[in-house]
Amino acid sequence: MKIISKNKDFMMNEEIRAKEIRVIGDDGEQLGILLTKDALNLAEEKEMDLVVISPNATPPVCKIMDFGKYVYEQQKKEKEAKKKQKVINIKEIRLSATIEDHDITIKSNNARKFLLDGDKVKVTVRFRGREIENSKVGHKILNSFVEKLGDDCVVEKPAKQEGRNMILILAPKRA
Structure with missing residues (x-):
C-alpha cells in the first residue's frame, strides 16, 4: 500500500472517503466512474498515486498521477514566475x-x-x-x-x- 499524503492541499490514495469517483488516467483519458478501491488498485498497478483534483464535484474527480513529480513541476513553475517578477521600490x-x-x-x-x-x-x-x-x-x-x-x-x-x-x-x- 502507498503512504498516506502529508500534503494538506490534496487528498490522495487512502485519504479518499467517497465510495465512487470519476477517474482520469495518467494520460488524461477519462476512465469513467469507478469504485474507489478499484481506482486505487488501478493506480497501484501503474505505481502512481490517485489524487483528488475536484473534491466538490459529484462524484469527486480524481486523477492517476505521479504526485511527487507533480509537486516538483508546480514548484518549478512558481520559481520561474518569481524570477520574472520585478519588485518595484x-x-x-x-x-x-x-x-x-x-x-x-x-x-x-x-x-x-x-x-x-x-x-x-x-x-x-x-x-x-x-x-x-x-x-x-x-x-x-x-x-x-x-x-x-x-x-x-x-x-x-x-x-x-x-x-x-x-x-x-x-x-x-x-x-
Whole structure:
C-alpha cells in the first residue's frame, strides 16, 4: 500500500472517503466512474498515486498521477514566475522650499536614474517654520522638477500637501 499524503492541499490514495469517483488516467483519458478501491488498485498497478483534483464535484474527480513529480513541476513553475517578477521600490528625493535651480537639476538626474531602473520616485518638498504659509512655492518647485525629467516619467499621484511636506509620486514611463 502507498503512504498516506502529508500534503494538506490534496487528498490522495487512502485519504479518499467517497465510495465512487470519476477517474482520469495518467494520460488524461477519462476512465469513467469507478469504485474507489478499484481506482486505487488501478493506480497501484501503474505505481502512481490517485489524487483528488475536484473534491466538490459529484462524484469527486480524481486523477492517476505521479504526485511527487507533480509537486516538483508546480514548484518549478512558481520559481520561474518569481524570477520574472520585478519588485518595484519607491525611492525618495527630498527638496527644500529654498532649493536653487542647479540643485533641482542634479536631483532630477538622480530621479531619472531611479525611473530608468524601474523604481517609483517620491519627491518631497519640506517646509520649515513660516515657509509653509506660501505653499505655491512648493508647487512651483515640483513642477520645475517634473519638467526637467521630461518624458521619462508619469505623474502617478499629483502634488499634495501633507502636514509640513508636499509630496508628488512619479512612476516610470512604460514603453
